[in-house]
Amino acid sequence: MSLPTPTTGAALRLFAAFLAHFHLSEFAFALRFNPQDVSTRSFLLSRPYAAAMTCGVIEFAASSALMPERKASLVRGTFYLGAFMCVFGEWLRKSAMCTAGAAFTHLIQTRRRATHVLVTEGAYAYARHPGYLGWFIWALGTQLVLGNVASVAAFAVVTWVYFKRRITYEERHLRNMFSEYDAYAKRVRTWIPGIK
Secondary structure (H helix, E strand, C coil): CCCCCHHHHHHHHHHHHHHHHHHHHHHHHHHHCHHHHCCCCCCCCCCCHHHHHHHHHHHHHHHHHCHHHHHHHHHHHHHHHHHHHHHHHHHHHHHHHHHHHHHHCCCCCCCCCCCCCCCCCHHHHHCCCCCHHHHHHHHHHHHHCCCCHHHHHHHHHHHHHHHHHHHHHHHHHHHHCCCHHHHHHHHHHCCCCCCC
C-alpha cells in the first residue's frame, strides 16, 4: 500500500492546519503552565513571523500559477518529508514544554524565578533548547509541505541567525542562574547546525 499522491490543494490545506495547530497549542500550553503570563502574545504571532509565512504563501501561489506542473512535482517530492518534519518538530517542542512545565516560558528569563529550575531530563537530556530545535524543524517543514524552494532556504538562514543570537543571549543568563549549566552545555548539544 502506498501513500496517496499529494496535490497542491492538499499541501495548502495541511500547511494551514499545521499553522493553526501550532499557534493554538502554543497558547493552550502557555495557559496550562504559565497562566499568569498569558496574553495575546502567547499565540506567538509577530509581524516578522507573519511576514515570513506570508512570503511562503506568496511563493506557493506564484509558483503554482506560473509553473503549475513544476509546483505539483515539487509538492510531490517534498510534501511527506515536510509533514513528518512538522509533526516531529511540533512533538519535540511540546515535549520540551511539558517536561519543563512552569520553567518553560516564551520570554527569556534574565532573573531566576521561584519556579525556575534547570531542566535536564526528557527532551532536554538529548538536546539543549529542544523547543527551539523543534520549532526550527517545524518551520522548515511548513515550507517543504508547500514545495517552496526559496522559502525553505530563506527560513533556514533567518531562523538560524535568530536562534544563534537568542541562544547566545539566553545561555549567558542561564550560566548566571545555574552553576551546573556549563557542565550540562558540555554534555548536551543543541543539534542546530553551527550552534554549539
